[in-house]
Amino acid sequence: xxxxxxxxxxxxxxxxxxVFSKNSSASIDKVAKRAGxxxxxxxxxxxxxxxxxxxxxxxxxxxxxxxxxxxxxxAQSYTEGLKLALTAIVPLSNRQLFLANEPLDKNxxxxxxxxxxxxxxxxxxxxxxxxxxxxxxxxxxxIAESFEALTYAAWVMVNDGExxxxxAAELAWHTLTAGLSNxxxx
Amino acid sequence: xxxxxxxxxxxxxxxxxxVFSKNSSASIDKVAKRAGxxxxxxxxxxxxxxxxxxxxxxxxxxxxxxxxxxxxxxAQSYTEGLKLALTAIVPLSNRQLFLANEPLDKNxxxxxxxxxxxxxxxxxxxxxxxxxxxxxxxxxxxIAESFEALTYAAWVMVNDGExxxxxAAELAWHTLTAGLSNxxxx
DNA sequence: TTGTCATGAGACAAATATGTCTCATTTGGT
DNA sequence: ACCAAATGAGACATATTTGTCTCATGACAA
Numbered sequence: 001x002x003x004x005x006x007x008x009x010x011x012x013x014x015x016x017x018x019v020f021s022k023n024s025s026a027s028i029d030k031v032a033k034r035a036g037x038x039x040x041x042x043x044x045x046x047x048x049x050x051x052x053x054x055x056x057x058x059x060x061x062x063x064x065x066x067x068x069x070x071x072x073x074x075a076q077s078y079t080e081g082l083k084l085a086l087t088a089i090v091p092l093s094n095r096q097l098f099l100a101n102e103p104l105d106k107n108x109x110x111x112x113x114x115x116x117x118x119x120x121x122x123x124x125x126x127x128x129x130x131x132x133x134x135x136x137x138x139x140x141x142x143i144a145e146s147f148e149a150l151t152y153a154a155w156v157m158v159n160d161g162e163x164x165x166x167x168a169a170e171l172a173w174h175t176l177t178a179g180l181s182n183x184x185x186x
Numbered sequence: 187x188x189x190x191x192x193x194x195x196x197x198x199x200x201x202x203x204x205v206f207s208k209n210s211s212a213s214i215d216k217v218a219k220r221a222g223x224x225x226x227x228x229x230x231x232x233x234x235x236x237x238x239x240x241x242x243x244x245x246x247x248x249x250x251x252x253x254x255x256x257x258x259x260x261a262q263s264y265t266e267g268l269k270l271a272l273t274a275i276v277p278l279s280n281r282q283l284f285l286a287n288e289p290l291d292k293n294x295x296x297x298x299x300x301x302x303x304x305x306x307x308x309x310x311x312x313x314x315x316x317x318x319x320x321x322x323x324x325x326x327x328x329i330a331e332s333f334e335a336l337t338y339a340a341w342v343m344v345n346d347g348e349x350x351x352x353x354a355a356e357l358a359w360h361t362l363t364a365g366l367s368n369x370x371x372x
Numbered sequence: 373t374t375g376t377c378a379t380g381a382g383a384c385a386a387a388t389a390t391g392t393c394t395c396a397t398t399t400g401g402t
Numbered sequence: 403a404c405c406a407a408a409t410g411a412g413a414c415a416t417a418t419t420t421g422t423c424t425c426a427t428g429a430c431a432a
């Protein structure tokens with residue numbers, strides 16, 4: 001009975017991330033071609049470009065949340081949780097990039113959900129502060145921004161073939177918690 | 187004799203950065219409106235959208251280079267130079283964002299110039315390594331990525347009204363060189 | 373085989389964006 | 403006041419994108 005290619009919808013979403021993260025003003029057509037799908041088929045799943053964009057935003061947040069949730073499951077501390085989350089996010093950074101680039105103010109619901117996720121990150125960071133991982137003199141907002149920025153940097157490293165996901169995540173975490181300074185120079 | 191409003195061209199470029207950094211698929215029309223200029227006038231300065239995009243890319247690199255060059259002038263070391271450069275770049279981060287988002291592969295000349303600038307950054311980082319500022323165990327490429335990512339994070343802080351340019355640059359530099367860890371926790 | 377359903381290809385119209393042109397108005401120098 | 407250059411507004415044609423529709427094909431279950 002089920003003749004729906006369960007892959008199709010996901011393939012389109014994946015193609016959307018691929019295409020739009022390289023050229024955020026790309027056309028629907030490019031997404032369809034990348035997904036190996038006709039434009040008509042794309043419209044059968046997503047009624048309009050806005051619809052696709054919205055679905056991509058939700059999918060991005062979903063995937064990120066799921067990945068983080070799963071990675072953090074067995075964490076023994078908030079600090080460890082943050083490190084595991086970072087490692088889990090690196091391979092999905094183009095999702096985060098999509099969210100960052102998309103003019104989110106157009107869709108209040110998405111903007112709100114995005115803000116909620118950010119608040120949770122900040123809350124976790126403050127717990128990690130209490131664990132002594134981060135200095136309480138540094139604004140949590142800044143730590144959160146650094147977290148995201150370095151995660152993205154890690155993704156770039158992987159994309160450029162300069163490191164594996166694991167290595168890049170390790171670098172980002174180290175930079176976040178210890179900086180890049182020369183230990184002997186301290 | 188000179189009745190050219192010297193501001194006009196610059197105003198359009200500035201508007202371009204403003205508009206495209208918020209919505210990289212915006213139309214020419216939006217840029218013109220933001221610049222307080224008719225679409226026709228925009229076309230008098232930039233024959234096509236591609237032309238405008240290219241001009242924006244060159245302008246971005248120009249402004250960044252000029253700002254850095256000027257800031258670094260009196261630096262006593264490569265390390266100090268990097269810090270001064272970072273501070274100078276923060277207010278111009280939307281230029282860097284534009285360059286990062288723009289599909290640069292379309293214009294080989296721009297891509298090449300961009301690569302050259304990046305090489306120079308890496309070269310300076312390696313000098314700073316010799317000065318003991320950065321650990322030689324850490325890939326210079328990663329330090330460069332972190333440098334850019336944290337500069338962008340600093341710009342976001344400023345944009346969100348969470349810090350002044352100076353404060354944000356200080357945070358970024360500190361994070362880069364010392365991390366965000368708790369000194370007492372070491 | 374037969375029937376159903378997802379699909380790809382492509383025709384088509386509508387919407388949007390782009391580039392050119394004209395003209396009346398404004399601006400700034402003389 | 404006068405003039406020349408720059409401008410804004412908007413008409414216009416073209417190009418691109420988007421959304422709808424139809425139809426032939428292929429996959430798959432009965």
